[in-house]
Amino acid sequence: MEYSSEVRRRLERPSCRGVLASAVGSASATAEDRSLNVWVRVQVEVDGETLVAARYDAYGCPHFLAGADWIVERLAGQPAAALTEVATGDAVAALDVPTEKIGKLLVIEDALAACAAKLSVSA
């Protein structure tokens, strides 16, 4: 397996893993695919229509962890609608994710979509 320097960098120095301190105006959701050996929990904080912060917790292979880091990093500052418009293709390109692993990244999409659903329910 080959790993791009971007994957290595995000594994060593992830930009937004962990848990948000404040629980106000936040939503979190998990998604997993046990057959792919991946699990992720995404937590976002909204202020009105804007995502002000986002964090994740994840279990899986390097591409999955780096993918979560790359995708979640881009959420802050975006409108909440961004949660359902994730550019997984861009992550694949930026991180050089091999074809057979793209399915794992879709699990991150699922978690974000679940977050979005929770936000719209609570909205």
Added chain:
Amino acid sequence: MEYSSEVRRRLERPSCRGVLASAVGSASATAEDRSLNVWVRVQVEVDGETLVAARYDAYGCPHFLAGADWIVERLAGQPAAALTEVATGDAVAALDVPTEKIGKLLVIEDALAACAAKLSVSA
């Protein structure tokens, strides 16, 4: 295939190969086994009851040629009866002939026996 020094020596410096000059009181006979790729011609000179000289001509493997040389060398000075009492076993031992080649040496016995027969007819 291993060859004893005795086989090598007799191949290099055979002691009694060739043809006898005088044709008086002599007999010669051939024997062969084409499936074993051997042929031999033995010639003996008799004086009364005694073999005074013996020569051979032969085609075949090193053990066969050396065997002919060893056996024929021992004839001179012997009574003619020695032609039918060849000590092939001694030749096998002296030359270290491998088991699978012993059959070839019996062809030399055949040639000597044929010589003996010719001598008794002419006697």
Added chain:
Amino acid sequence: MTARSVYLDHAATTPIDAVVAAAMAECMQLSGAFANPSSTHAFGREAAARVSAARAQVAERIGAEPESIVFTSGATESDNLALRGAMAARRARGAHLVTSVTEHKAVLDTAKLLAERGASVTWLSCDSDGRIDPAVLDDVLTDETVLVSVMHVNNETGVVQDIAALGERCRARNVLFHTDAAQSVGKIPLAVNRIPVDIVSLTAHKLHGPKGIGALYVRPGVSLAPLQFGGEQERGLRPGTLPTHQVVGMGEAFARADPASDSEHLRVLRERLWEGLAKIDGVRRNGSATHSSPHVLNVAFPGVSGETLRLAIEEIAVSAGSACNAETLESSHVLTAMGLSDALAESSIRFSVGRDTTLDDIDYAVQRTTEAVTHLSGFASSAPSWCTS
């Protein structure tokens, strides 16, 4: 490669010992024993003499007679020849084969092929320690059983099977017993003159010898059908020009192996490694710690993906699951057979030490692994229990 790199993957393959490499070099050039050992001229006889000395060295290491050693291209070929050769040669007796689920792929896949071609195959399972109870053979062997094949040392876990007890049960029922000893020679005792094993697969490259050469021990009196055709080499059991330098390398490697002192050295290294890693929260050792070959340590790091951990400690060369072939990334059949979940099997790493491993290497590996696991655990602080058990 980074500044410091440590090789802890000796169960996959080992570097060639310098003395072995020198003996091989002697058999390469015009002035050396390079010739075809089947040639009858002096060059050929010189090569043949080297081959026969090497055959004696290999035989001696396992307490066998030189005539019982057939050189092959490695343990994979030896396994294929053992299983298919025995089943074909004893077809009159029956078509029942007994083997275990924790075998190397060379045995597993050959057994599957034989099953496709009509053999009936009984698959023995192992306990959570990775061990097979020899008593199961009492229920399994029949008058149609041709062969039992159970490996000596497992390549993923280092777990040792009780081949003496298995062999005795086979002997009592007139069933042939084969063992794949690719991982065991030079590490734990193996003496075919002491235990009733009929056929043994061997390879040179796990013991600081060359890759691409192995052997099959075949007990005198046991006949096998050949797998390949075209020459009388190796008593007609295995054709092809004998690779003198490879055979000599195997002989030298087997002769140089000193099971007593080597295995003590390996054990010290392995236990120091385990002592260090055991301090990491939640780690567990896979496979029996008592019945184990001293060169292998298989450890699960719950909550951390094995693939991720291997990247994080990439300067330490280790394997995930079966390392014999990394082209397929599936979770280890050996660890799951021992009852590990898929996640735990995936989070496991095989460390394997060798003659060239130092205490410093071990300490460095412990330090780097500990740091990496600590760091990576931060990714999955709230992961559900299936990720960690």
Added chain:
Amino acid sequence: MTARSVYLDHAATTPIDAVVAAAMAECMQLSGAFANPSSTHAFGREAAARVSAARAQVAERIGAEPESIVFTSGATESDNLALRGAMAARRARGAHLVTSVTEHKAVLDTAKLLAERGASVTWLSCDSDGRIDPAVLDDVLTDETVLVSVMHVNNETGVVQDIAALGERCRARNVLFHTDAAQSVGKIPLAVNRIPVDIVSLTAHKLHGPKGIGALYVRPGVSLAPLQFGGEQERGLRPGTLPTHQVVGMGEAFARADPASDSEHLRVLRERLWEGLAKIDGVRRNGSATHSSPHVLNVAFPGVSGETLRLAIEEIAVSAGSACNAETLESSHVLTAMGLSDALAESSIRFSVGRDTTLDDIDYAVQRTTEAVTHLSGFASSAPSWCTS
């Protein structure tokens, strides 16, 4: 060995080129590319890079794509895999195999095994020059013919078959064409991108590479069934840890072979040898002199047993008949197929030159052979004609 010894048995095997040996040594030790090329760590990737460079070198020498090269343990295994793999993979088409009586034992014996197992085998014969007329295929190929296997260069006589014409006839009938090119690579042109050959057996040790490593070229799109099981190496066609040093040695040997200049050198040596020997009374050259690989000269010395002559010139290493295996001493099936009597076949000797052979070696061989034949002729001055014709 006596003071001076000359090696003229390069068709049996060759010494390893010093540059090749150095490349192999690089892949042996901890500091080199010794690892298992299937391992994913840096050590493994370094070994894999060497293997892939070697694969490209082997491919390039025969005008193939790297992906079409499958490494094996030698041409014997390649021949077994080609014949059995093709017959098994195309069973739906039929079970007819065509091969020739002058093939190497690896093909002959495999064809006989296939015949025992139900294949119908057509045996092509050759003319007195050792050549097969490609036109015979017109009468022989049927819709059930799976494979034609005819060697490129004969190992006993050096006779070259017209594989382009044979291959074209196969292609026209949708029949696979295999050629054993163990003896031809580096000596005469072979370009799979120019001629319709589908499967080619290769070996390293006839070309100053190591023994115990070979390859099978398999044209893309042609599928073969594997002979051995137990790993995904070589696209599942050939399992077992790839022997990095051996593969690298084969690649380097193939890359260093320079067919144009090498074959000119070999031809000069071989013709000088023949010019010298031709002066001996009654000698004859066996096999076509025009369609021949430059490294082999097969000569009959009527009236002198070949075994005896070989002992008499024992400081010159040569072979009688097929030298691939001297454990059986039967008269050559190749020479008798060309019409020689058993005696003449037995009285024949194969001289084969190599890159390391010098003009001095040749002159010495001529001198010693001439002396020996003269001396030995004295044993059989009155021998009957069956000994000499």
